[in-house]
Amino acid sequence: MSMPGEVSGVKTEPMLSVRELSVSFIQYARGLKQQLLEVINGLSIELYPGEVVAVVGSSGSGKSLLAHAVLGILPGNAIVSGDMQFGGEILTSKRQSTLRGTEIAFVPQSVNYLDPLMKVGAQVKAAVKQGSKREVQQKIFKRYHLDKNVENLYPFQLSGGMARRILVAGALVGNARLVIADEPTPGLHPAVVKETLHHLRELSDEGRAVMLITHDIKAALEYADRIAVFYAGTTLETANVADFSGDGSDLRHPYSKALWKALPQNDFVSLPGFQPASGELPQGCLFAPRCHMFKDLCKEKRPKERSLRGGKVRCHYAT
Amino acid sequence: MPLKALEVGFHYYNGPWVVSNFSFMINPGQIIGLYGPSGSGKSTIARLLAGFEKPRAGQVLLDGKPMPVKGNNPVQLVLQHPEKAVNPRWQLEQTIYEGWRPNAEIMDSFGISNKWLKRWPNELSSGELQRFCVIRALGPETRYLIADEMTTMLDAVTQAQIWEAVLRIAARRNLGLIVVSHEMSLLNRFCHEIVNLDSYDRSGLVYN
Ligand SMILES: Nc1ncnc2c1ncn2[C@@H]1O[C@H](COP(=O)(O)OP(=O)(O)OP(=O)(O)O)[C@@H](O)[C@H]1O
Numbered sequence: 001m002s003m004p005g006e007v008s009g010v011k012t013e014p015m016l017s018v019r020e021l022s023v024s025f026i027q028y029a030r031g032l033k034q035q036l037l038e039v040i041n042g043l044s045i046e047l048y049p050g051e052v053v054a055v056v057g058s059s060g061s062g063k064s065l066l067a068h069a070v071l072g073i074l075p076g077n078a079i080v081s082g083d084m085q086f087g088g089e090i091l092t093s094k095r096q097s098t099l100r101g102t103e104i105a106f107v108p109q110s111v112n113y114l115d116p117l118m119k120v121g122a123q124v125k126a127a128v129k130q131g132s133k134r135e136v137q138q139k140i141f142k143r144y145h146l147d148k149n150v151e152n153l154y155p156f157q158l159s160g161g162m163a164r165r166i167l168v169a170g171a172l173v174g175n176a177r178l179v180i181a182d183e184p185t186p187g188l189h190p191a192v193v194k195e196t197l198h199h200l201r202e203l204s205d206e207g208r209a210v211m212l213i214t215h216d217i218k219a220a221l222e223y224a225d226r227i228a229v230f231y232a233g234t235t236l237e238t239a240n241v242a243d244f245s246g247d248g249s250d251l252r253h254p255y256s257k258a259l260w261k262a263l264p265q266n267d268f269v270s271l272p273g274f275q276p277a278s279g280e281l282p283q284g285c286l287f288a289p290r291c292h293m294f295k296d297l298c299k300e301k302r303p304k305e306r307s308l309r310g311g312k313v314r315c316h317y318a319t
Numbered sequence: 320m321p322l323k324a325l326e327v328g329f330h331y332y333n334g335p336w337v338v339s340n341f342s343f344m345i346n347p348g349q350i351i352g353l354y355g356p357s358g359s360g361k362s363t364i365a366r367l368l369a370g371f372e373k374p375r376a377g378q379v380l381l382d383g384k385p386m387p388v389k390g391n392n393p394v395q396l397v398l399q400h401p402e403k404a405v406n407p408r409w410q411l412e413q414t415i416y417e418g419w420r421p422n423a424e425i426m427d428s429f430g431i432s433n434k435w436l437k438r439w440p441n442e443l444s445s446g447e448l449q450r451f452c453v454i455r456a457l458g459p460e461t462r463y464l465i466a467d468e469m470t471t472m473l474d475a476v477t478q479a480q481i482w483e484a485v486l487r488i489a490a491r492r493n494l495g496l497i498v499v500s501h502e503m504s505l506l507n508r509f510c511h512e513i514v515n516l517d518s519y520d521r522s523g524l525v526y527n
C-alpha cells in the first residue's frame with residue numbers, strides 16, 4: 001500500500017492542508033461580558049489529490065465547523081487561528097470567497113442551505129462552470145433520478161430526499177478540485193446513496209480530493225482511503241481503512257475502538273458519560289473522563305499527535 | 320390503547336400510491352421495527368401513524384378512535400433531520416419547555432449541557448439538536464414514539480447511548496415504540512418484531 005501523497009512513488013503536495021486550526025465563538029454573557037468558546041482546537045488534517053478522506057467521530061466534535069472554516073462561511077462571531085492552505089497557498093478570506101463554488105465544492109449537512117426563493121433547477125444551473133448550463137444540469141438531474149419537472153420547484157416543495165439530491169447535484173456539477181461533502185447521503189434511496197458515493201470516488205480518481213464527513217462507517221470503509229476520527233474539536237486518530245475490522249484491535253485510539261464496537265452490527269455498547277461540551281474541556285487528554293486506560297499523566301498533559309503504525313494518534317499510551 | 324392502521328393507502332397529490340393496503344397494530348410496551356430502504360414508503364407510514372397525513376384509503380385508529388386533533392399528540396414522531404423540526408427563531412429552552420419540563424436526570428441521560436438551553440438551533444451540531452428533539456417528544460402525554468431514522472445522524476457511541484435512555488424511559492412508562500430504519504442490524508438489537516416493507520407489494524418505485 002502506498003502512503004498518502006505518494007502517487008506511484010512520487011511525493012505530491014497536499015491539495016488541502018490544515019495545521020493547528022482553532023475556532024472559537026465570542027459569546028455575550030450577562031452584563032455585556034464576553035466569553036470565548038473554543039470549539040475546534042489544534043486540529044490538523046491533510047488531503048492529497050486522488051484520495052477520499054472520511055471524517056467520522058462524535059457528534060458535536062467540529063466536523064461541520066471544519067468544513068465551514070475551510071470554506072470561509074463561519075458566522076461572524078467566530079475567531080479562527082492556525083494555518084490553512086489550498087494548492088500550496090494560504091487560504092485568505094478573499095481567496096476563500098473566489099474558490100467557494102468554483103475550485104472548492106460543498107455539500108452541506110443541512111438542507112436549509114438551499115436558496116428558498118430560487119427554483120432548484122436554476123440553483124443547480126448557476127453552479128455549472130463549463131459547457132451548456134442547461135445540458136449539464138439536465139444530465140446531472142438524470143444521474144440523481146430527479147424528474148424534469150423538479151427543475152421548476154422551490155425548495156419548500158421538495159421532499160427531504162429530493163432536497164439532499166439537489167444539494168449533491170449542485171455541488172458535484174461544477175469542476176471543483178476539492179469536494180467537501182458533509183453527511184451527503186442519509187435518508188436517500190440505496191441506489192442514490194451508491195450513485196453519490198460512487199460519484200465522489202470517481203471525482204477523486206480523476207485527481208481531485210474529497211473530504212467525506214459521515215456517520216456511516218460502512219460507507220466510509222467502502223469508498224475512502226483514510227479515515228480521520230474526530231472528538232471534542234480535534235483529530236484523535238488517522239487510520240487506514242483496513243484498521244477498522246474484526247474486534248478493532250488494529251485501531252490506535254481507545255475512542256476509535258469504542259466507536260467501532262458501538263456499531264449495531266458489532267457490540268452496540270456505549271461509553272459512560274458524554275463528550276465534554278465546548279468551554280468545559282478537560283486540561284489533559286480530551287478523552288480522559290471516559291477512558292478505561294486512564295493514568296495520572298493523562299489528566300496533566302494533553303497528548304500531542306504522533307505517528308504510529310502507518311497512522312496518527314493522540315494518546316500517551318496507544319501502542 | 321392500541322395504535323392501529325387498517326388497510327391504509329396513501330398517495331401524494333395525483334402521484335402513484337406510495338402506501339397501499341397497509342395494516343399494522345402496536346400495543347403499549349411493544350417495540351416494533353419498520354424496515355425498508357428509503358422510498359419504500361416507511362416515512363409516509365410514520366407520518367400516517369402519527370396523524371400528520373390523512374390516509375386516502377383505510378384508517379388509523381388510536382384506542383379504536385380516530386386520532387385526537389386537539390392537545391399534545393399522544394403519538395410523537397421524531398425525524399432524521401432536526402433542523403427542520405425546530406423553530407429557528409426560538410432558543411432551545413423555549414423549544415423544549417413548550418411541551419414539558421424534563422427533569423435534570425432525563426437531561427443528563429441525553430447528555431444535554433445546561434449551557435445549550437440559551438443557544439439558537441444553528442449554534443448546535445445536528446446530533447446535539449437531535450437529542451433535544453428526542454426529549455421534546457417524550458412528554459408525559461406521549462403513549463407512542465415513532466422514531467424515523469432518529470439516530471442516523473448520530474455517531475455510533477451516542478446512538479447506542481440514546482437508545483439505552485429511550486428504551487429505559489419507554490419501559491418505565493410502558494410506551495409503544497415504532498422504530499423506522501434502513502439498518503436491520505439496529506432493529507435486530509431491541510425490536511420485538513420487525514415489519515419488512517420490502518416484502519410489501521408497491522407499484523412504482525419512488526426515490527423519496
Ligand atoms: N455558532 C455557534 N456558537 C457556539 N457553539 C457552536 C456554534 N456552532 C457550533 N457550535 C458548537 O461547536 C461544536 C461543533 O459543532 P459541529 O456542528 O461542527 O459538530 P459536528 O461534528 O458536525 O456534529 P454532527 O455530527 O452532530 O453534525 C458543537 O459542540 C456545537 O455545539
Ligand code: SF4
Nearest residue numbers: 285288291298315316
Ligand atoms: S492519553 Fe490517556 S486518557 Fe487519553 S486516550 Fe490515551 S490513555 Fe486514554
Ligand SMILES: [Mg+2]
Nearest residue numbers: 063064109445
Ligand atoms: Mg455536522
